[in-house]
Amino acid sequence: xxxxxxxxxxxxxxxxxxxxxxxxxxxxxxxxxxxxxxxxxxxxxxxxxxxxxxxxxxxxxxxxxxxxxxxxxxxxxxxxxxxxxxxxxxxxxxxxxxxxxxxxxxxxxxxxxxxxxxxxxxxxxxxxxxxxxxxxxxxxxxxxxxxxxxxx
Amino acid sequence: xxxxxxxxxxxxxxxxxxxxxxxxxxxxxxxxxxxxxxxxxxxxxxxxxxxxxxxxxxxxxxxxxxxxxxxxxxxxxxxxxxxxxxxxxxxxxxxxxxxxxxxxxxxxxxxxxxxxxxxxxxxxxxxxxxxxxxxxxxxxxxxxxxxxxxxx
DNA sequence: ATTTATATTTATAATAATTATAATATAAGT
DNA sequence: ACTTATATTATAATTATTATAAATATAAAT
Numbered sequence: 001x002x003x004x005x006x007x008x009x010x011x012x013x014x015x016x017x018x019x020x021x022x023x024x025x026x027x028x029x030x031x032x033x034x035x036x037x038x039x040x041x042x043x044x045x046x047x048x049x050x051x052x053x054x055x056x057x058x059x060x061x062x063x064x065x066x067x068x069x070x071x072x073x074x075x076x077x078x079x080x081x082x083x084x085x086x087x088x089x090x091x092x093x094x095x096x097x098x099x100x101x102x103x104x105x106x107x108x109x110x111x112x113x114x115x116x117x118x119x120x121x122x123x124x125x126x127x128x129x130x131x132x133x134x135x136x137x138x139x140x141x142x143x144x145x146x147x148x149x150x151x152x
Numbered sequence: 153x154x155x156x157x158x159x160x161x162x163x164x165x166x167x168x169x170x171x172x173x174x175x176x177x178x179x180x181x182x183x184x185x186x187x188x189x190x191x192x193x194x195x196x197x198x199x200x201x202x203x204x205x206x207x208x209x210x211x212x213x214x215x216x217x218x219x220x221x222x223x224x225x226x227x228x229x230x231x232x233x234x235x236x237x238x239x240x241x242x243x244x245x246x247x248x249x250x251x252x253x254x255x256x257x258x259x260x261x262x263x264x265x266x267x268x269x270x271x272x273x274x275x276x277x278x279x280x281x282x283x284x285x286x287x288x289x290x291x292x293x294x295x296x297x298x299x300x301x302x303x304x
Numbered sequence: 305a306t307t308t309a310t311a312t313t314t315a316t317a318a319t320a321a322t323t324a325t326a327a328t329a330t331a332a333g334t
Numbered sequence: 335a336c337t338t339a340t341a342t343t344a345t346a347a348t349t350a351t352t353a354t355a356a357a358t359a360t361a362a363a364t
Contacts, residue, residue, distance in 0.1 A: 018331065041323080059351065060322065062344075076228045081321070089360050098279045107279070113272060117265045121288055125261065127250045130290040136273055138282040170360075172312065192350080207314050212351065232322075233350070 004089065005107050011069055025051040026062045030072065030086050037075065037083040037097075067068055077106070077135065093132055100140035102147075107140065153183055156241065158191075159185065163221055177203040178214045182224065182238050189235040189249075189258050229258070246283055252292035253282065261290065 008027055009019040019027075027048040030038070038046070044059040062083050066072040072084045073094055088095065088110060098107040118129045139147070160179055161171040171179075182190070183296045190198070196211040215236050218224040224236045225246055240247065240262055250259040270281045291299070 012223050016340095018340075020330080028220075053343080055345095057344085058321075058342055059361085064323095074230060078228050078234075079225060082230070082232075098273065098277065102283060107277070109273070109277065113269045117269070120265060121189070121250065121261070125250065125260070126293040126296070127252075128291040128296055129287065129288045130253060133285070133287045134269075134291065135285045136270070136279065137284065138283050139280040139294070141278040144278070144280055149342070168311095170311075172359085174313070205314085206335095207316095209315085209352075210313055248308085 001028075006029060007073055007089075008066075010106050011071060015069060017065065017069075022047075022051060022054050022058050023062050023065075025054065026059055027066070030066075030084065034086055035108075037077075037085055039081040039083055041081070043084065075133070094133055094135040096136070097139065098136050098140065100143055102139055103141035105140055105142070153180075156183060159241075160218075160223055163223060167221060169217065169221075172204050174199075174203060174210050177206065177216075177275070179218070182218075182236065186238055187260075189229075189237055191233040191235055193233070194237065194266060215286050227285070246285055248286040248288070250288050250290065250292065252295055253289050254291055254295035257292055 005024065005027060005064055007020075012019050012023070025047045028045060028050065029043055031080065033126050036042075040056075040063055043063065044054070044056050047054050047059060048079075049109065061076070067074045067084070072085060072086050075083050075085055075097070077083065077097070077099055081101055085095075096109040096113065098109065100106075114134065118132070121127050121129055157171075157176065157179060159263045164171050164175070169270075173183055177199045178195060180202065181195055185198070188194075192208075192212050193213055195215065196206070196208050199206050199211060215224065215226070219236070222239060224238050227235050227249070229235065229249070229251055245264055245266075246266065250261065250262040252258075264283055266286065270284070273279050273281055
């Protein structure tokens with residue numbers, strides 16, 4: 001964990017930003033809850049436990065900054081709230097998501113499934129791809145099982 | 153155009169909703185601006201030209217309804233506004249988007265590029281895919297050309 | 305054609321997420 | 335320690351969206 005904080009600190013310094021205590025607390029929360037997809041509000045509440053004096057606007061600003069530096073990705077599942085997701089270390093690309101329409105759970109797929117598709121977009125449409133967002137909506141394993149049980 | 157309005161009318165009636173004048177005006181705007189990706193506000197202003205007495209909330213409600221009936225797709229490019237996009241006739245799936253990070257233009261890809269990927273998700277992750285959203289961020293043809301010109 | 309029940313709209317207020325502002329505090333470099 | 339630029343806090347403002355209640359329109363049944 002300290003290692004990753006250090007790296008992020010360097011990334012900030014490289015652009016002459018500081019890793020203030022508030023920013024560090026925010027990053028720590030993101031690291032601790034890496035599997036989750038926290039909204040700004042979520043992050044704020046969690047950071048508040050570590051650093052009660054922090055303001056919501058600071059969290060927003062920090063997330064925005066981290067987003068610009070590509071340390072986190074800002075995602076939107078269409079529920080009116082932005083969510084913030086640490087980029088995996090060394091991940092060039094955004095990872096994909098599986099959103100369950102039954103229970104709302106969100107799974108991540110880190111594999112890059114889109115190499116072929118990107119090639120098509122590049123070659124056939126002349127569009128130079130920099131990044132992508134892919135979300136599948138459907139029914140997760142658990143909910144499929146539950147459905148089978150109920151129907152018997 | 154009248155043909156498509158008729159079809160939408162039937163889709164509404166099938167769920168015992170009515171095609172009120174306000175709803176019709178809204179649908180007409182969506183049809184006329186099919187290539188665009190209008191926000192609710194955009195739609196509202198355009199509908200107001202046809203039917204000045206319409207209220208913003210009605211537009212929101214209509215778009216929500218059309219969205220539930222899968223007549224339009226509600227999309228979000230991460231700029232804090234929902235956009236509404238008519239489904240192509242007969243299109244089972246959501247279409248994909250190419251968003252230019254230079255000029256902000258949005259192109260559509262109607263082909264289904266994801267059949268193989270969906271199969272992987274289904275087989276390897278046990279996730280039953282119902283729909284997907286795929287957006288590429290990058291540089292469009294026009295901006296690529298412009299960049300070449302500038303750099304010479 | 306009238307009545308009745310239901311669906312829809314309008315106008316307005318409320319909410320929720322996010323961003324801007326001004327005053328204050330902090331950190332880094334001299 | 336002092337200066338300067340940057341960041342934070344607390345608060346207000348903005349923006350998008352949703353809820354509410356009263357009024358209106360519509361369709362079905364008489």
